[in-house]
Amino acid sequence: MDDIRQAVLxxxxxxxxxxxxxxxxxxxxxxxxxxIVDSFSMVSLKRFLEKKYAxxxxxxxxxxxxxxxxxxxxxxxxxxRKA
Amino acid sequence: MTNIGSYADRLTNFDWSxxxxxxxxxxxxxxxxxxxxxxxxCQLGMAEKKxxxxxxxxxxxxxxxxxxxxxxxxxxxxxxxGLGLAPGDRICLFLDRVPELYIGFLGxxxxxxxxxxxxxxxxxxxxxxxxxxxxxAAVITQRKHVAKIRKILQQLPELRHxxxxxxxxxxxxxxxxxxxxxxxxxxENFAVHPTTAESPSVLHYTSGTTGQPKxxxxxxxxLISQYLTAKWVLDLRPDDLYWCNADPGWVTxxxxxxxxxxxxxxxxxxxxxxxxxxxxxxxxxxxxxxxWYSAPTAIRLLMREGTAVARKYNLxxxxxxxxxxxxxxxEAVLWSKEAYGLQFxxxxxxxxxxxxxxxxxxxxxxxxxxxxxxxxGITATVVDPKTFEPIESTATVGLIALRPGWxxxxxxxxxxxxxxxxxxxxxWYICGDRASxxxxxxxxxxxxxxxxxxxxxxLVGPFEIESALLEHPAVAESAxxxxxxxxxxxxxxxxxxLKPGFQPxxxxxxxxxxxxxxxxxxxxxxxxxxxxxxxxxxxxxxxxRRVLRAQEWGEPIGDIxxxxxx
Numbered sequence: 271m272d273d274i275r276q277a278v279l280x281x282x283x284x285x286x287x288x289x290x291x292x293x294x295x296x297x298x299x300x301x302x303x304x305x306i307v308d309s310f311s312m313v314s315l316k317r318f319l320e321k322k323y324a325x326x327x328x329x330x331x332x333x334x335x336x337x338x339x340x341x342x343x344x345x346x347x348x349x350x351r352k353a
Numbered sequence: 354m355t356n357i358g359s360y361a362d363r364l365t366n367f368d369w370s371x372x373x374x375x376x377x378x379x380x381x382x383x384x385x386x387x388x389x390x391x392x393x394x395c396q397l398g399m400a401e402k403k404x405x406x407x408x409x410x411x412x413x414x415x416x417x418x419x420x421x422x423x424x425x426x427x428x429x430x431x432x433x434x435g436l437g438l439a440p441g442d443r444i445c446l447f448l449d450r451v452p453e454l455y456i457g458f459l460g461x462x463x464x465x466x467x468x469x470x471x472x473x474x475x476x477x478x479x480x481x482x483x484x485x486x487x488x489x490a491a492v493i494t495q496r497k498h499v500a501k502i503r504k505i506l507q508q509l510p511e512l513r514h515x516x517x518x519x520x521x522x523x524x525x526x527x528x529x530x531x532x533x534x535x536x537x538x539x540x541e542n543f544a545v546h547p548t549t550a551e552s553p554s555v556l557h558y559t560s561g562t563t564g565q566p567k568x569x570x571x572x573x574x575x576l577i578s579q580y581l582t583a584k585w586v587l588d589l590r591p592d593d594l595y596w597c598n599a600d601p602g603w604v605t606x607x608x609x610x611x612x613x614x615x616x617x618x619x620x621x622x623x624x625x626x627x628x629x630x631x632x633x634x635x636x637x638x639x640x641x642x643x644x645w646y647s648a649p650t651a652i653r654l655l656m657r658e659g660t661a662v663a664r665k666y667n668l669x670x671x672x673x674x675x676x677x678x679x680x681x682x683x684e685a686v687l688w689s690k691e692a693y694g695l696q697f698x699x700x701x702x703x704x705x706x707x708x709x710x711x712x713x714x715x716x717x718x719x720x721x722x723x724x725x726x727x728x729x730g731i732t733a734t735v736v737d738p739k740t741f742e743p744i745e746s747t748a749t750v751g752l753i754a755l756r757p758g759w760x761x762x763x764x765x766x767x768x769x770x771x772x773x774x775x776x777x778x779x780x781w782y783i784c785g786d787r788a789s790x791x792x793x794x795x796x797x798x799x800x801x802x803x804x805x806x807x808x809x810x811x812l813v814g815p816f817e818i819e820s821a822l823l824e825h826p827a828v829a830e831s832a833x834x835x836x837x838x839x840x841x842x843x844x845x846x847x848x849x850x851l852k853p854g855f856q857p858x859x860x861x862x863x864x865x866x867x868x869x870x871x872x873x874x875x876x877x878x879x880x881x882x883x884x885x886x887x888x889x890x891x892x893x894x895x896x897x898r899r900v901l902r903a904q905e906w907g908e909p910i911g912d913i914x915x916x917x918x919x
């Protein structure tokens with residue numbers, strides 16, 4: 271798996287799931303619409319990405335859809351890495 | 354024709370006994386919300402009618418009839434009684450929006466317990482504060498939330514049972530017990546506890562400026578208000594498909610996500626999933642939802658996606674839209690007309706009022722941006738903040754005040770009578786919000802009258818956040834305020850002074866955010882942290898939040914004569 275996707279999933283598991291929550295997380299697991307990350311918590315996930323990848327994601331691009339899977343988050347990060 | 358008919362006519366000679374008669378309730382009779390929402394509907398010949406259409410984010414769907422509600426709530430009531438739980442015990446529902454939450458709520462009420470629904474995203478500190486205050490006897494939860502309870506269990510000696518509705522997996526531990534509703538023997542007949550009008554029913558926690566959250570205690574007689582407002586404001590009719598976005602961890606999710614629709618015998622749809630524009634629209638399209646009760650934060654997120662997305666779906670089934678939680682801005686009202694061909698009707702109420710008190714009823718001309726007018730039977734005004742006398746002039750900002758006595762008014766704050774009594778001034782219940790009145794009697798919201806933060810329609814107390822911040826090893830002192838936000842109206846901003854040896858950094862910023870999110874809740878998580886050397890304080894050492902808030906909002910700072918000099 272791509273390192274960005276893996277880093278996102280590792281971060282989600284560490285920060286958003288309880289220790290003994292063993293549900294499967296894949297690159298297509300719905301994070302926002304699946305209720306794992308709520309829209310408020312998206313802010314800390316965005317902050318994590320900005321810090322880790324030294325990027326700035328404008329609020330207008332930080333939509334629930336863009337943050338819904340590790341796959342879509344990877345696309346978002348790549349977009350702003352290029353910018 | 355709407356259920357309410359003419360608002361003006363309804364104001365004349367209004368009496369809550371109208372709702373009592375419709376419900377077949379006579380003063381002095383037993384009144385049990387659980388029974389009214391299930392058994393009574395079956396007695397009216399609607400046992401086979403769908404009560405709940407539930408879906409999760411996978412698309413898994415379950416449907417329950419009113420007959421199912423009756424029997425399954427009996428089953429839960431009987432199970433709780435069998436565990437030794439007694440009428441008056443506080444029983445917490447700490448669940449996602451799964452069917453057991455809705456049916457369990459009725460079951461708790463049927464056995465005479467006091468339902469204490471809590472938002473399942475609460476962290477262990479938020480959970481502990483509320484369970485400890487209520488001396489909760491049992492929690493009904495899911496395996497994925499049990500870890501949070503385990504962390505605080507030893508500090509909760511009164512908590513006797515942790516009922517896990519999905520017990521498969523590793524062995525359960527101390528005080529935990531598995532209960533699968535779909536496998537439990539169905540209980541056809543259960544002797545519903547004969548609660549009366551003033552018997553406690555529901556305990557919802559809400560935040561204030563000072564101290565920890567307070568439990569607003571409601572009674573079974575609240576049904577009278579909740580039934581009638583659901584009928585007249587939400588305009589619920591027998592053939593409706595109703596969708597309320599609110600989580601029953603908050604009062605909207607119980608008053609209008611359970612009691613209002615089901616006491617009216619109306620079918621409701623529940624989506625146990627997070628926000629997704631396309632998912633929401635496809636749900637409306639799929640189930641032909643007719644009445645939708647949402648919130649400004651959600652509406653603004655939908656607005657952000659634009660009308661084009663809305664037009665991809667057939668939303669023509671919608672006939673009535675309402676909103677609650679925070680002021681509905683005029684742009685949202687106008688946008689909804691463009692996107693759905695219908696305007697959202699703003700409704701105003703709070704945890705303590707138990708039901709809608711100021712609103713735009715269907716048929717009433719909407720003034721975009723206004724809260725509307727008082728519901729019949731509610732005497733509302735704005736009062737002077739010093740004298741608590743009604744303000745006679747229009748367009749003058751005062752405090753929203755209600756004359757006590759409507760059926761769903763809270764009866765006390767749990768274990769906190771002094772604070773409860775402090776909410777009443779000069780014969781009025783003071784809501785804590787500021788507004789003005791116009792010449793037509795419409796209310797116009799201005800803001801909170803205290804430091805409580807309204808984020809996404811939920812009230813968050815600054816004291817609770819500041820207390821939790823102080824538990825972080827790097828934080829010496831802190832202040833939490835609401836800062837303006839385009840989607841959520843306000844979000845939490847924290848000002849933090851660090852202890853010697855700690856330096857501001859992006860890592861520390863993110864660490865503190867997550868620390869609060871996990872301890873309290875995502876709502877309480879500061880979306881911005883400003884590291885400061887010190888905080889403005891009075892000479893007696895009290896942090897002056899209003900100075901920070903005024904700076905953030907670009908408002909006048911006001912009197913700072915008591916400000917401590919550095």
